[in-house]
Amino acid sequence: MSQHLDDFSPQSLVQTIEANIHEFLLILGKTGGGEERQGTEIQWVIGGAPISYHNCVIHAYLTDETADEVIKASVERFQAYKVPGSWHVGPAMRPLDLGTRLLAQGFSYGGAEAGMAVDLLALHEQVSPPPALVIKRVSNEAELQTWTRTLASGFGEGAIEANWVGSQYRRLGFDPSGAWRHYLAYLDELPVATTTLFLGAGVAGIYFVFTLPQMRGQGIGGAITLAALRDARRLGYRIGVLGASEMGYSVYQRLGFREYCRLHLYEWKPSVTKS
Template sequence: MEQPFDGLPAQAMVEMIEANTNEFLLTLGRLGGGEECSEADHQWIIGGSPLAYHNCVTRARLTEESVDEVIEESMRLLQSYNVPGSWHVGPWMGPDNLGERLVAHGFIHVGSEPGMALDLGQLNESLSVPDELVIQRVRNERELEIWTRTLGMGFGEGEVEANWVGAMYRKIGFDEEGSWHHYLGWWHGEPVATASLFLGAGVAGIYFVFTLPQARRQGIGAAITLAALQDASMRGYGVGVLGSSSMGYPVYQRLGFQEYCRIEMYEWALP
């Protein structure tokens, strides 16, 4: 765990990471038509996606007395929509044995995402950019189609995930002053990389960073992430946040990101 930024305690950074992720998941789930629950001690969006990651419990501050009932209620809803689902268990969620209770009910622990944050005033902008790399912001449906097709060539669950996400972004549109902005990286005239910027909860969230395998280890992932963060900074945002893959972790460290927490992932599959 890294030291907090000057004037920003580590707990505040964790809360920013969790809040942006929460808004990101809820917004996409609503667009998909998911059923939302927002109680004082838990929150979810379920039924709007074919993906476990996006039929999810995003917040839970439960007690030993209430935890099993809420887990079972989320499972009944997943079953009623006939979709897989997940719990995104952050450090401020409870009770302390929440993960154990999920596993006892049939969820599988599938790993964790490092929650990372960056003071955009400390962004490392000196990284070298590969020759002939062009990064553009997606501004119309044709460009979003290319973005979607590129993402589907290896990110997450492949075409299924990319097509659903692309369809949700198509619903949002391309408002210059909106909360969502998407980026395409072109190298030697071919689309090879993607990224998305979500401006929510007062911070800039980075999502869907992907580079085609044949274009990796060239600095393209870092360059497209840098472009999105520079855009956020120009829009007045001071903090960037993201959940990192193991592959992306050293890339984000070079940009200046620090790890502040881990988001544990528990998934439930259809019988």
């Protein structure tokens, strides 16, 4: 099912990190009704989400001659659907000056995440969360609603993003043998953290790691991430991957993750016309 970390060259490991993220974004976008374009030169899913991150170009292998026209074409699709959009620019994308070209066509730089990976047989499992912490896998509608409300308390774009993601997870369902698994951490019976495990491209991807701001610094984020990775390991997966924010970077390092690449976000938003 899955391969060992040592089976990968650094370049192929980067490609695998990107492949998991691309599958994650594609499935969510298509589930939300987004328009998919697949090709060797360009890949996107646009129109299914209210936020820029999930109306996205996820792969581009373009030439100096074609890049600007394809960027314009993506903006035309954002405009047609009346949604904000984004390009997720990883190391495999071409041309190398894509970021400069995107900025020149009205995109703004949304920051970078570290593409990280870990051998699931070499996890650092010495986390020390509060003794009363309980981590459960989401298995029904009521638990998904709790997961969504918890994520909405401060992750990303707040309730808009959390409600959209929750609605897609509802459509994808709770198949215990499926590719998607969502987790809630409870402290004294109150939900305090979330994460999602996505099994794609032969590896275990970690997404939507969020701890309530007032509960941070207690090892809760590391504990819920570790719980998801242990589940993946029990299923036979050997590699965990994720895109780490600056806030989460040290948490994942302590679990044994290493950085292999940087993943850059460029965002486009419709201009606001004043009446």
